[in-house]
Amino acid sequence: MSLDQLYQQIILDHSKARHGSGLAETEAPSGASTGQSHQLNPVCGDEVTLRLAVEDGKVAQVAWDGAGCSISMASASVLTDLAEGLTVAELHDVIDSFRDVLRSRGKVHADPELLGDAAAFEGVARYAARVKCAMISWVAAEDALNQAA
């Protein structure tokens, strides 16, 4: 597997764009129920603090701060785009599906209809050492979602 299959264009783009980054500057919608989760990967020092706001049963906003490798930052960015607008149940399904793909060592293919841009992380599943990089913001989102919903 080549480096370009791991670092897909979408991943490199999102690692720079970082949609949703800037927790302190982003105010949660008033009236929304929020949850916040901090996750740390002690192996590499990747760190994400993610806040998720739920309003009328839907994810109204995702905001996060993080430091880490391109895969972890791109993953948080893609997650932000994907999550906003989904119902709580839909986001749980998306997170479960993403986790199944990432933990499959390359055996489970991503469903692009369900995962959208997050399907680009399929290649990460082949690099055991990087799976946690891709998962960190999703673990934070799941935790925050459980608090908010």
Next chain:
Amino acid sequence: MDNAEVLRIRNDFPVLNQLVNGQSLVYLDSGATSQNPVSVIEAEQEFYEQRNAAVHRGAHHLAVEATEAFEDARQTIADFISADYEETVWTSNATEGLNLLSYALSNAGLWAAQGRGDSRLKDLALNPGDEIVVTEMEHHANLIPWQELAFRTGATLRYIPIADDGSLRMDRAGDVIGPRTKVLAFTHASNVLGIINPVQELAALGRAAGALVVLDACQSAPHLPLDVKELDVDFAVFSGHKMLAPTGIGVLYGRQEHLDVLPPFLTGGSMITTVTMERAEYLPAPQRFEAGTQRISQAVALAAAANYLTETGLDRIHRWEAELGQRMVAGLESIAGIRVLGPAAGQERIGLAAFDVEGVHAHDVGQFLDSQGIAVRVGHHCAQPLHRRLGLTATTRASAYLYNTTDDVDRFLEAVAGVRAYFRA
């Protein structure tokens, strides 16, 4: 040494002769763990094929042969660091050696409080108000055991600061080390900065304060001539797997006058004289610190590794690696966006360089290099406080050994030069 000699040396290391991601392997992670020459692998195999038995017990032929091999290995290692045989204690690795020492020191307090053992134990024991001094550049292995010893004894942990170039603030060392200092522990060569510390100068400060001087020799024993007597330290530790030997074997050197009185850390078989239902009396060092069946084949292999290094010549290895280190740093400094930790090019350093790539996380750097068959270490290198001090969380580190050529360094530099463009930094 030169590249022609290194190419001959490489023939002794089968693992180096392979393709990684379609390119010949460039192994620049010896600071983490080194590779084994055939002579070391064969020494361990020969032991299992010819002489395997438990040592220091049994009257049979194999037991005698195994004991001889095990104790001959100890003498080889003692000679390797200019120590005496009785001062050379086997451990699993340097981490275990430092834990052994820190627990022996807290046991010294417990023994002294109950009037057990030698009267000198009360001088070795730590109490509230006493101080343990380390430096800001320590590996976690030479930091956390001291944090925990401070916790157990009520002693205070103090730090000799570093300057921004990574060098120890020797102008401050004299203030930090003082009459309250009971233990002074520091690294000989930094696993991140590549810097070689002024061991004798520090040891003299420690000695003047009446402190025990403990040397982390993990990054020096494998790479340069080590003479613990000349350095005048009380204790030194190193790991076999960083010096061409297998994992699971390491060494604690201790001045005999201390080892003879310190209580053991682990207790059990093979380290006692008389055991009753109530209590036990212990053998002198080194056996006092070697409870249970030992790492016999690994010790034999470590001796073979020491012989390999001695035959090649540690002075020559040191000079060659210093040359590779300079080549790394000079090359890295010429690449835009690279910040090298530690001494600048031209300043003394061992054959390693840790660096930050602006706008690219170390994990991505490591992955990029691996795709070209180049193995380096990424992360905090078990030195989080040092990284924090330098304003970083993770760096990339290339570390050379006697089997690396200048071509290895050049391939590494060429790859690093492409990192920022790939990640659009």
